[in-house]
Amino acid sequence: MRAVSSQNEIHIEQLNKSYAQPTAGDLHYIIQNVNLAVKGGEFFVLLGPSGCGKSTLLSLIAGFVSKTSGQVRVGEKEVERPGQDRAVVFQQADSSLFPWLTVRENVEFGLRMKRIPVAKREEISNQFISLVGLSGHESKYPRELSGGMKQRVQLARVLSNDPAILLMDEPFGALDAMTRRTMQRELVRIWQDTDKTVIFVTHDIQEALLMGGRIGIMSQGPSSRITDIYEVPLAYPRDLSDPGFHTLYNQIQSHFDE
Numbered sequence: 001m002r003a004v005s006s007q008n009e010i011h012i013e014q015l016n017k018s019y020a021q022p023t024a025g026d027l028h029y030i031i032q033n034v035n036l037a038v039k040g041g042e043f044f045v046l047l048g049p050s051g052c053g054k055s056t057l058l059s060l061i062a063g064f065v066s067k068t069s070g071q072v073r074v075g076e077k078e079v080e081r082p083g084q085d086r087a088v089v090f091q092q093a094d095s096s097l098f099p100w101l102t103v104r105e106n107v108e109f110g111l112r113m114k115r116i117p118v119a120k121r122e123e124i125s126n127q128f129i130s131l132v133g134l135s136g137h138e139s140k141y142p143r144e145l146s147g148g149m150k151q152r153v154q155l156a157r158v159l160s161n162d163p164a165i166l167l168m169d170e171p172f173g174a175l176d177a178m179t180r181r182t183m184q185r186e187l188v189r190i191w192q193d194t195d196k197t198v199i200f201v202t203h204d205i206q207e208a209l210l211m212g213g214r215i216g217i218m219s220q221g222p223s224s225r226i227t228d229i230y231e232v233p234l235a236y237p238r239d240l241s242d243p244g245f246h247t248l249y250n251q252i253q254s255h256f257d258e
């Protein structure tokens with residue numbers, strides 16, 4: 001059974017973010033009055049149109065950018081800066097992998113920084129390289145890998161650092177359709193094997209429904225907020241031909257029909 005701990009719960013209250021200079025009464029909010037509670041071990045999808053502020057919200061949870069006002073808490077702690085409890089997976093693995101390191105060296109990078117002994121490092125990297133289906137590719141360099149394989153290395157590296165929370169910003173957006181489906185299935189499998197909380201950003205309704213336990217809909221910006229949250233009561237692996245899938249798809253789509 002999956003362990004549920006408060007250390008991987010996320011609480012967002014009345015969160016506002018503006019990049020504009022705060023001149024009185026004229027704040028241009030990117031996101032405004034966002035409220036959200038994500039339970040430990042939950043797979044939560046943030047879905048919204050391009051430019052609405054999904055990445056901004058994820059960056060606020062990651063601690064990469066500072067809020068204008070409101071609260072972001074992980075467990076009991078207010079988020080003020082990035083932390084080892086939260087790992088971010090980006091759309092482009094290229095920018096996060098070290099080209100001069102092999103797959104294994106990339107995966108072990110964080111463990112080496114934490115001075116984990118060599119034997120333990122190898123045990124952990126073996127576990128996650130295998131989990132993402134890259135056994136046999138340990139000695140390859142990023143330039144020798146496909147886009148999907150690079151994305152798996154990024155995932156294995158993040159997982160080997162054992163963060164309580166995975167923040168994923170359209171991580172499969174640059175992949176071809178087939179690789180994307182494989183990665184979506186694998187991510188769900190990996191999530192089911194761990195107690196991690198996942199927040200997954202996408203603008204693709206099908207992707208949201210294939211993976212999310214709940215889906216939060218963000219409105220068009222500026223001043224975007226989470227307007228609705230859908231529970232997805234469908235078993236994994238999700239079946240695209242399930243009538244329940246279609247019903248939810250249409251309900252969610254109606255938010256974006258103008």
Ligand SMILES: Nc1ncnc2c1ncn2[C@@H]1O[C@H](COP(=O)(O)OP(=O)(O)OP(=O)(O)O)[C@@H](O)[C@H]1O
Nearest residue numbers: 019030048049050051052053054055056057203221
């Ligand atoms: N550093 C910044 N300074 C000023 N404005 C910014 C900054 N970063 C983001 N923005 C603005 O915030 C808004 C939301 O951007 P964000 O990247 O969060 O949206 P998104 O929903 O993730 O978009 P996409 O789906 O296209 O990636 C955009 O209008 C963007 O121009």
